Amino acid sequence: MRPRVGHIQFINCFPLFYGLIEKKFLLEIDLIKGNPTDLNRMLRQNLLDLAPVPSIAYARSYQDYVLMPDISISADGEVKSIYLFSKLPIEDLHQKKIALTNISATSKALLRIIMSRFYKIVPEYFNSAPELRAMLMEADAALLIGDDALRARYKNEDRLHIYDLGQVWKEFTGLPMVFAVWAIRKEWAVNHMEELRMIRQTFVDSIQFSLDNIEDVARKASQWEDFGADYLVDYFRHLSFDFDQRKQDGLLEYYKQAENQGIIDEVPPLQVLEL
Numbered sequence: 001m002r003p004r005v006g007h008i009q010f011i012n013c014f015p016l017f018y019g020l021i022e023k024k025f026l027l028e029i030d031l032i033k034g035n036p037t038d039l040n041r042m043l044r045q046n047l048l049d050l051a052p053v054p055s056i057a058y059a060r061s062y063q064d065y066v067l068m069p070d071i072s073i074s075a076d077g078e079v080k081s082i083y084l085f086s087k088l089p090i091e092d093l094h095q096k097k098i099a100l101t102n103i104s105a106t107s108k109a110l111l112r113i114i115m116s117r118f119y120k121i122v123p124e125y126f127n128s129a130p131e132l133r134a135m136l137m138e139a140d141a142a143l144l145i146g147d148d149a150l151r152a153r154y155k156n157e158d159r160l161h162i163y164d165l166g167q168v169w170k171e172f173t174g175l176p177m178v179f180a181v182w183a184i185r186k187e188w189a190v191n192h193m194e195e196l197r198m199i200r201q202t203f204v205d206s207i208q209f210s211l212d213n214i215e216d217v218a219r220k221a222s223q224w225e226d227f228g229a230d231y232l233v234d235y236f237r238h239l240s241f242d243f244d245q246r247k248q249d250g251l252l253e254y255y256k257q258a259e260n261q262g263i264i265d266e267v268p269p270l271q272v273l274e275l
Contacts, residue, residue, distance in 0.1 A: 003195055005029045006039040006051025008180070010146040011232065012073055012081055012239055013052065014221045015214075019206030022213075029199065035103045035146075036180065043183060049192070050184040050199070054106035058183050059255055062268035066189050068182035068196075069272050070204055072243040074250070076176040079166030080235045082107050083149045085132060086141035086161040094121035099128040099135035099142040106179055107145045110165050113257045118172045132156070150235065154227045166238075175250035176240065189273060197275045207241045243272070 007013065032039075032048060040057040042048045044064075052073065058065055086093065093115070100108045108125075115121050128135050128142070132152045135142035144152050153162060169177045189196060210217045218232035225232075240247065248270055255267045 003029045003199065004049045005031055006042065006048045007031050007033045008036055008039060008052050009033045011150060011221055012146065015207055015210035015217055015236060015241065016203060017206065018217045019209035023209055037103050043185065049188045050182060052180045053183045054104055055178050055181055055251060055254065056106045056109050056258065058181050059264045059268045062271065064186055065183040066186050066271045066273045068184060068200055069275055070200065070243055071182045071241060072178050072247055073180040074176050074178045074240040074247050075166040075238055076240060077167050077170045078164045078238050080164060080238050081149045082145050082165040083153055084111060084141055084143050084163040084165065085152060085156065088140055089161055090163055091119055093123045093141055096123050096140040098123045098125050099139035100125055101130040101144050101148065102127045103130060104145045107143060107165065109258050109263045110169065111143050112263065113261055114165060114168050116261055117257055154231065173253055175253050176247050177254065178247050178251040184273065200275050
């Protein structure tokens with residue numbers, strides 16, 4: 001059976017796969033698309049062998065997973081696709097309603113940490129479908145991620161207070177924020193090390209090719225969007241796709257803060273596979 005590999009259908013993952021397409025890297029894998037919540041569920045249910053999943057998902061199931069080295073979706077400051085859109089300044093949101101996107105647990109946990117730990121306020125949260133106008137009809141602020149956040153930010157330059165959670169995290173901690181990691185089912189990894197080496201190297205090569213040709217990547221991705229390639233070039237340049245020691249330090253700090261807030265039961269060890 002070919003490796004079953006998850007693929008997040010967000011623009012931020014486009015550089016991961018652009019090189020595969022353009023350089024004709026032919027991986028013998030079954031690529032299965034979904035949003036972060038879907039891929040996390042499928043990995044837990046053994047419907048995938050490895051997948052990019054929200055960082056908080058690894059913390060909640062780390063006993064079953066190991067981590068792919070060298071690959072993550074991170075930002076060292078602005079991420080430009082994890083935004084809190086607010087009618088009020090952020091410090092005025094105590095006991096106010098915040099609508100949370102229903103497709104990513106990591107960003108929701110990050111917002112709770114930022115509000116409680118850094119701003120010392122406790123809003124009232126509820127989950128919502130990720131549509132900004134509808135969210136703000138019921139709430140004072142709304143959290144959007146991924147493509148929904150990119151599009152909403154493009155269309156709302158001045159009307160709202162807009163906070164980039166990657167930037168807020170960096171301002172308070174001095175560390176990068178890791179939004180997604182590549183989790184591999186531990187039982188599958190044991191018997192497929194050679195395939196994992198090939199998959200890791202191919203994706204690392206694909207990422208590097210994309211970074212070396214970022215304008216072409218942005219042009220291709222913008223063909224299906226309302227905004228232009230320049231907007232995506234700026235976006236892609238704020239993302240990081242590696243998983244170096246600073247990223248791992250940032251991830252562990254996030255887990256410590258999440259444990260302090262009761263969001264996870266314990267700080268998991270980062271079990272990075274040696275390939």
